[in-house]
Amino acid sequence: MRWLIGFVVLSAVLFLGWMLPLVLIDSLPLDARERAGLPGRFAQLSQGQTYYRIRGNSEGVPLVLVHGFSTPGNLVWGPLLGQLDLEQYHVLEMDLFGRGFSDRPELDYQARVFQLQLSDLLSETGFDAAPFVLVGYSMGGPIVTQYAADNPDQIRRLITIAPAGYPLPSTRTGELVRLPVVGLWLFHLLGPENLEAGIALDVEQGTVDFGLLHQFRRQTLYSDTLDALHSTLMHYPLNNQRQHFRQVGAQSYPVGVIWGLLDEFTPYHNSAKLMEDIPRAELCTIEGNHGIIMNKPVEMAQCLESLLNDAPPPDDAGAWVY
Incomplete structure (x- = not known):
């Protein structure tokens, strides 16, 4: 009998150890209190509520911004927008589902989820009434x-x-986090530290304010955030979207690309593949890593405005380098 009691106790301890990361790590409710007083708005779209913000001049160049895998739009675009004259632009930024202040719907986070969210929001805000500049960072790149x-x-x-x-x-x-059965548990255990590593390094080096890291940590704690991010890893083809770039290559509107020469997540050498798929694309290179959107805002603004204004490249290679 003692061995049976011991087995039950050990099993209970192991079970609790298994469940605690799933229960405690993202347990902050995203409720009305958390959403109160925000500078943006909420749209009730077909899959759930989306947090978005419109800035700038309604008569300016329409810019639609789509963020990447984990850092939401309410955080990631601030440093860049702080370098732009917003009187010249009409800016729409959003938090993708599962991130920031938007809902975490219970579904598989596939490509069609983000396509529908973007389409719904453009219609809701009227940004689709006339052609607009569409900008995507990291995972937002293949989305846009x-x-x-x-x-x-x-x-x-x-x-x-x-x-x-x-x-x-x-x-x-x-x-490891893509393994069956244990992958989600491991993501809850290992994910938070890995997700914030880049921002934490930027803070340590003095290129990003600690307040941004604090907000990122808090928003990662919202209930079901890690589940949504893990679902994206499992269902969204982060490394296999080349067919869409090739489709764009057969179309005619202008295309610009901004890339960090030292990018450790989306390697710079992939820019050659993109330029092969979209020969008319213009490339602006920044001496920086994947976090250029936040830690190189001055250079980002220079690149963006060079591309938007069709400024001629300063070198014979047909590209800008900052």
Whole structure:
């Protein structure tokens, strides 16, 4: 009998150890209190509520911004927008589902989820009434590229920043969190530290304010955030979207690309593949890593405005380098 009691106790301890990361790590409710007083708005779309913000001049160049895998739009675009004269632009930024202040619907986070969210929000805000500049960072790169490929008449210009969609480096952690059965548990255990590592390093080096890291940590704690991010890893083809870039290559609107020469997540050498798929694309290179969107805002603004204004490249290679 003692061995049976011991077995039950040990099993209970192991079970609790298994469940605690799933229960405690993202247990902060995303309720009305958390959403109160925000500078943006909420749209009730077909799959759930989306947090978005409109800035700038309604008569300016329409810019639609789509963020990447984990850092939501309410955080990632601030440093860049702080360098732009917003009187010249009409900016729409959003939090993708499962991130920031938007809902975490219970579904598989496939490509069609983000395509529908973007389409719904453009319709809700009226940004699809005339052609607009569509900008995507990291995972947002293939999201906006697919949207542009499917809706070319809506696109005034397409700009991708360090886009995913091409082969990405494999990591041991990435392999572990994709394992069946234990992958989600491991993601809850290992994910938070890995997700914030880049921002934490920027803070340590003094290129990003600690307040941004604090907000990122808090928003990662919202209930079901890690489940949504893990579902994206499992269901969204982060490293296999080349067909959409090739579709864009057969279309005619201007295309710009901004990439960090030292990018460790979406390697710079993928820019050659993108330029092969979209020969008319113009490339602006920044001496920086994957976090250029936040830690190189001055250079980002220079790149963006060079592309938007069709400024001639300063070198014979047909590219800008900052």
